Amino acid sequence: MVPQPLALGFEWAATLPSWVLAGLSLGIVFAAFSAAMFVVGEQLFPSPPTARSEDGERGQARRRAEIRHYLDDIGERYAEDHPVAGHTVAFYLPERDVAVTFDAQAFFDIQGAGTAAVLCEHEMPGHHLGRRLPFEVPELEWEPAGEPDAVERAFRALGLSPAASTDEVRDAYRERVMEVHPDHGGDEESFRAVRDAYTTAREHAD
Incomplete structure (x- = not known):
């Protein structure tokens, strides 16, 4: 048995002219096709970072590049976007068991789990990381990004x-x-x- 609201909907649709029904059907098909093409297009051609990223995302990308450069210069092995204590940290130094993160909550959770954690602000120049690492690092002449x-x-x-x-x-x-x-x-x-x-x-x- 067809539910009453659905049956009423069929009756209402039956009263419409065929050209209206055709137009509605084409509109639905076109909307579904457009949505599918948008999703596929975004996967194939990722958009560059937009103005939304100007403050947070762009600042973090710059700091990450500086930190990467710094760790390379001091010869420290690292893994990026590494899972530690239920969080994904920006950098993990496996030989030192040190996590470097931009997330304050992750910082406290990781410290509580026994791994040394370093919290970086988005504004912190990458070479300042050396002052926060819990081990001695060589002194370098730093070239800002x-x-x-x-x-x-x-x-x-x-x-x-x-x-x-x-x-x-x-x-x-x-x-x-x-x-x-x-x-x-x-x-x-x-x-x-x-x-x-x-x-x-x-x-x-x-």
């Missing part, structure tokens, strides 16, 4: 010259990210490096 060499490296990673425009940076990012995207045979490290390069290049584009 905003210096010309770092900027040139970012443009070079996108296959551009430092004189490239914002549009050229965006287009190069979209093309390069397709090559390194994990869904297309790339790897997470290369994908992250391209995103970091885009963040820096966008800030210095003409």
Whole structure:
């Protein structure tokens, strides 16, 4: 037996002209098709970080790049986006059992679990990490991420010259990210490096 509300709906639809029903049907099909294409398009062509990321996400990406650079310079082995005590931390130093995170809650939980934890603010320059690590680190001459060499490296990673425009940076990012995207045979490290390069290049584009 057809439920009464559904039966009333069928009766109401039967009173409509056939051209109205056809239009409604086509509209539903078109809406479903558009939604599916949007989802597929977003997977195949990831959008560059938007203005939403200007404060938090972009700042964190820059600090992560600086910390990565710093850890490489002091010769410390690390894993990125590593699970520790139920949280995913930005960096984990396996030989020292030290977790580096931007998340205050993760910091306290990890400390309570017995792993040494370091909390970084988004505004903290990467080379300041050495002051917070619970072991001695070599003294280095630090080159900030905003210096010309770092900027040139970012443009070079996108296959551009430092004189490239914002549009050229965006287009190069979209093309390069397709090559390194994990869904297309790339790897997470290369994908992250391209995103970091885009963040820096966008800030210095003409």
